[in-house]
Amino acid sequence: MNVCNTQEAFVQLSADALRINGKPEIVVCASLFYFRLPRALWKERLQKVKAYGYNAIDVYFPWNYHEKEEGNWDFSEEKDAAQFLQDASQAGLWVIARPGPYICSEWDGGALPAYLFVKDNLHIRQNDQHYLQNVARWYDRILPILKSYQFGQGGTIIAVQLENELDFYPCTDPKGYISALRDMALAHGITVPLIACAGQGGLVEASGLAEGVVPTCNFYPNDRDPVLEEKVLHYKSELGKTGLPLLVTETNRSHYLLRRLLSCGVKLLGPYLQASGTNIGFTNAINNWGNPLSFLTSDYDFHGMITPEGHVRDEAFEGRLLYQVIQVYGSSLAEAEPDAKDSGPYFQLALKQGGCLLFLCNVTDQDECAYLPTEQASLPSYSTLIAKPGRCPILPIGIPMHTWGLDEGTLVYATAELSMVRHTNDRTLFFFHSEDEGEISFQFQSELHVVKNTMKLCEQKGSSLTVSFQAEEQASSVLIRLEGDRLIELVGISRSQALLLAFIDDSGQMCYSTKIDRVTEPREVDVNWTLSQLSPSSPIAEETISLGDQADYLEKHGVYRGFAWYSSELAMPLAQETYKGVLIQQASDVVSIYAGATYLGTVTPGGGSHYLPFIEDSDRDCDLRMRVEIWGHTNFHDKRLPALSLNGLKGLTGVVGVTSTIDLRRNWRVKHLQSDADRDIFADPVHDDSLWPIVGLGGWLSADQPSYECYRKQIKLNAGANAWVLHANGMVANAFIYVNGHALGQLNPHNPFFDLTPYVEAGETAILTVYLVKSYETLSGQIDLYEGTKATKWSLSACEEDGLLKHAELAKANATPVDAAVTLTPGDLAWLYGTLSNTNEGRGWRVYASGSDMKLTVIFNGLVVGRLWTKGGANRPEFRGGNEESFYLPGPWFKEEGSGSEMVILLEAVGASEHAWLEPLRFVPIAEA
Numbered sequence: 001m002n003v004c005n006t007q008e009a010f011v012q013l014s015a016d017a018l019r020i021n022g023k024p025e026i027v028v029c030a031s032l033f034y035f036r037l038p039r040a041l042w043k044e045r046l047q048k049v050k051a052y053g054y055n056a057i058d059v060y061f062p063w064n065y066h067e068k069e070e071g072n073w074d075f076s077e078e079k080d081a082a083q084f085l086q087d088a089s090q091a092g093l094w095v096i097a098r099p100g101p102y103i104c105s106e107w108d109g110g111a112l113p114a115y116l117f118v119k120d121n122l123h124i125r126q127n128d129q130h131y132l133q134n135v136a137r138w139y140d141r142i143l144p145i146l147k148s149y150q151f152g153q154g155g156t157i158i159a160v161q162l163e164n165e166l167d168f169y170p171c172t173d174p175k176g177y178i179s180a181l182r183d184m185a186l187a188h189g190i191t192v193p194l195i196a197c198a199g200q201g202g203l204v205e206a207s208g209l210a211e212g213v214v215p216t217c218n219f220y221p222n223d224r225d226p227v228l229e230e231k232v233l234h235y236k237s238e239l240g241k242t243g244l245p246l247l248v249t250e251t252n253r254s255h256y257l258l259r260r261l262l263s264c265g266v267k268l269l270g271p272y273l274q275a276s277g278t279n280i281g282f283t284n285a286i287n288n289w290g291n292p293l294s295f296l297t298s299d300y301d302f303h304g305m306i307t308p309e310g311h312v313r314d315e316a317f318e319g320r321l322l323y324q325v326i327q328v329y330g331s332s333l334a335e336a337e338p339d340a341k342d343s344g345p346y347f348q349l350a351l352k353q354g355g356c357l358l359f360l361c362n363v364t365d366q367d368e369c370a371y372l373p374t375e376q377a378s379l380p381s382y383s384t385l386i387a388k389p390g391r392c393p394i395l396p397i398g399i400p401m402h403t404w405g406l407d408e409g410t411l412v413y414a415t416a417e418l419s420m421v422r423h424t425n426d427r428t429l430f431f432f433h434s435e436d437e438g439e440i441s442f443q444f445q446s447e448l449h450v451v452k453n454t455m456k457l458c459e460q461k462g463s464s465l466t467v468s469f470q471a472e473e474q475a476s477s478v479l480i481r482l483e484g485d486r487l488i489e490l491v492g493i494s495r496s497q498a499l500l501l502a503f504i505d506d507s508g509q510m511c512y513s514t515k516i517d518r519v520t521e522p523r524e525v526d527v528n529w530t531l532s533q534l535s536p537s538s539p540i541a542e543e544t545i546s547l548g549d550q551a552d553y554l555e556k557h558g559v560y561r562g563f564a565w566y567s568s569e570l571a572m573p574l575a576q577e578t579y580k581g582v583l584i585q586q587a588s589d590v591v592s593i594y595a596g597a598t599y600l601g602t603v604t605p606g607g608g609s610h611y612l613p614f615i616e617d618s619d620r621d622c623d624l625r626m627r628v629e630i631w632g633h634t635n636f637h638d639k640r641l642p643a644l645s646l647n648g649l650k651g652l653t654g655v656v657g658v659t660s661t662i663d664l665r666r667n668w669r670v671k672h673l674q675s676d677a678d679r680d681i682f683a684d685p686v687h688d689d690s691l692w693p694i695v696g697l698g699g700w701l702s703a704d705q706p707s708y709e710c711y712r713k714q715i716k717l718n719a720g721a722n723a724w725v726l727h728a729n730g731m732v733a734n735a736f737i738y739v740n741g742h743a744l745g746q747l748n749p750h751n752p753f754f755d756l757t758p759y760v761e762a763g764e765t766a767i768l769t770v771y772l773v774k775s776y777e778t779l780s781g782q783i784d785l786y787e788g789t790k791a792t793k794w795s796l797s798a799c800e801e802d803g804l805l806k807h808a809e810l811a812k813a814n815a816t817p818v819d820a821a822v823t824l825t826p827g828d829l830a831w832l833y834g835t836l837s838n839t840n841e842g843r844g845w846r847v848y849a850s851g852s853d854m855k856l857t858v859i860f861n862g863l864v865v866g867r868l869w870t871k872g873g874a875n876r877p878e879f880r881g882g883n884e885e886s887f888y889l890p891g892p893w894f895k896e897e898g899s900g901s902e903m904v905i906l907l908e909a910v911g912a913s914e915h916a917w918l919e920p921l922r923f924v925p926i927a928e929a
Contacts, residue, residue: 024334036277040892053323109633127176165199175208290878299882355399427487433498446483539565562800596621599827607642608751719763730781844891853911
């Protein structure tokens with residue numbers, strides 16, 4: 001048995017149960033994040049989670065939310081983590097606390113402060129002393145707060161999670177790393193269980209199996225995976241060997257799936273993001289949910305049961321119903337184990353106090369006839385049991401009545417789900433529900449008498465009774481009297497009614513919830529709109545620093561979020577030459593490029609390079625300006641693009657003015673090799689290639705699979721250039737690039753650029769080598785060499801909300817009225833201003849934006865509430881994580897009635913050639929909670 005380190009074991013873990021204060025519990029846990037909600041809504045959202053069947057929440061604590069700059073800590077007001085834990089305690093919810101240091105959560109950098117990424121000799125998420133020293137500073141701040149709100153010590157925290165899904169990251173020493181985090185937690189007085197979750201099932205990789213740290217699982221399957229239970233039961237068995245239960249800290253949001261997990265004996269059910277929120281400020285992430293790049297929306301909503309603005313979806317009623325079923329069986333279910341007996345296609349849990357539960361799970365798209373696996377294989381006897389598609393009712397078999405405090409009798413079976421048992425002054429009520437027909441059979445020791453009946457009486461023999469009911473809106477019931485005048489009433493209702501059944505009062509009266517219809521149509525809102533157009537290439541930020549002749553990443557200059565502006569110059573090209581375009585190098589996230597007054601385009605290279613040609617007949621101005629927005633540091637580690645690496649940096653490292661593009665596809669000398677071991681040998685230019693055949697790149701035909709081939713080409717470099725970049729666009733082969741014998745690396749089709757500049761000389765001949773490992777596919781695509789000149793004389797300025805608002809206030813003097821329908825030419829920039837009253841009874845609005853090629857940064861009363869990019873050209877990235885067409889204006893953030901609330905929107909026209917346009921914003925009211 002694993003027991004938390006405290007004199008009184010408030011939270012205990014064993015193979016068969018999770019016990020809190022000695023009582024076995026099934027913990028149903030919803031993610032709820034204080035940093036994505038206005039503080040004024042914390043209590044309301046906590047109460048709503050509890051009202052719909054959840055007895056716990058899990059909450060991350062983002063390090064970089066509380067320490068935006070190194071040494072600058074903030075736990076006040078909206079960031080008051082202690083107050084949130086106090087609110088959770090008062091709401092009666094247990095808490096799984098997740099302080100990281102890395103949290104993922106589609107949050108900027110997974111909550112790792114970006115200043116870590118530029119520290120020398122520091123390796124994130126490793127057993128590295130430099131990194132751990134920084135983590136210790138964070139733990140010194142957050143763990144004392146968690147300590148104060150542990151269960152049994154003034155709060156309701158029942159577990160603390162160390163790290164997050166470490167098995168997705170190449171940690172070289174997970175045991176040492178997790179052990180170091182464990183030691184910090186113990187030193188700070190954390191006494192509840194310490195856990196570490198596995199994102200893809202790697203218990204060793206995620207936790208190191210460090211002593212005193214409980215491995216947990218995150219499962220994100222297809223909800224109808226027909227072999228899911230086989231996988232889950234494997235993990236339960238392996239953890240059970242060490243005396244631990246299976247705790248599922250994250251999974252999908254459907255309660256159908258949660259029922260399937262419950263059938264496997266899972267003790268903690270943690271669907272991720274049942275309560276949605278908003279990425280407020282510049283806190284979005286980028287990640288690999290696209291092809292491979294995606295931008296996370298400001299709206300953070302995976303369609304769980306509560307929307308970002310607090311509307312309740314239908315899935316919430318499924319949550320409450322499941323919790324009611326769990327409560328019916330109480331500790332007997334909390335200590336239940338999967339039944340080893342073969343029950344056909346369905347799974348059973350053997351209850352601790354006797355009997356079992358059959359989980360009638362149908363993973364198909366069709367109705368299936370089913371039966372109850374008892375000694376009487378023909379059950380049910382008087383009706384047909386149908387397993388509905390996408391349903392998993394939990395059916396009782398052989399449950400002793402003492403489960404509910406009664407001293408005699410057995411619930412022999414039911415083909416309807418039992419969702420409530422209620423003791424009133426004169427009777428005990430059993431509430432069953434079904435989607436079609438339910439059959440219920442009881443056996444008592446004493447003779448029973450039917451007092452009143454509106455069900456179908458199938459069989460009554462002395463002390464036994466079998467009835468059935470149809471699933472209809474009107475409840476049916478049968479009232480029976482036992483020896484000693486004890487009354488038991490069986491009530492049958494439809495599943496649709498059971499979903500709305502909130503509670504049973506002391507008289508036995510059923511009390512139903514009412515679904516609130518959400519308003520989806522916009523309403524007229526009185527807003528006076530004005531617009532101020534800006535000089536698009538000029539910086540908004542005031543302070544400028546000089547970088548010299550080399551650009552550099554923003555984090556190296558203390559810029560971690562928001563916007564930045566680079567400026568640089570290109571030397572005039574030699575006579576008879578002109579710049580054909582510019583190549584920006586290692587750039588992210590959103591980069592808009594201007595040559596003088598000419599807008600070249602907006603791109604999202606993901607940390608890679610990108611070539612932008614000059615528009616025909618445009619001015620080839622050598623004065624370059626780049627506006628860069630940090631959308632967010634990635635929350636997930638992926639090497640396909642530089643910005644998807646967890647410590648990937650933002651901004652750019654240089655610009656090359658391209659004077660010529662050389663097509664390199666033809667006339668390569670080729671050497672067919674016998675093995676991969678010869679690669680570096682033949683890449684060395686010292687080997688004579690005069691007798692090598694001449695073919696197109698990749699054109700050597702061979703029957704070998706794979707075929708190892710070395711291609712070599714000599715290129716005379718322009719004496720007037722000082723930069724050379726190879727671009728292998730569209731090539732998908734397994735290729736390795738060399739120049740003058742120097743290995744440049746393996747071809748990445750998502751970032752197919754190689755900078756040759758450090759290894760070649762102007763006017764000299766460069767020897768380019770491409771080593772291919774060819775399978776059945778032939779090489780395709782284009783390979784070019786860009787020649788040109790590096791930009792020099794770099795300067796940089798940057799700002800976040802405060803700087804943007806300061807500029808917006810200055811520009812407001814030039815604003816003119818508009819009707820909120822705005823058209824801008826490509827590359828243009830403007831401020832859109834609007835003043836709103838606190839209408840809709842203070843509940844706020846969801847605002848929809850439609851248009852084309854317009855990017856919006858929406859600031860409401862000083863806070864960034866949304867960043868949107870309306871659909872348009874091919875340069876628009878993929879968006880994930882929530883609604884990409886709207887943002888939320890929370891009611892609590894409006895000023896008091898009588899004073900206007902300011903909405904300021906930075907508009908960027910980001911299309912390549914077409915005008916950008918924005919329709920009038922549409923305001924949809926938030927419904928009453």
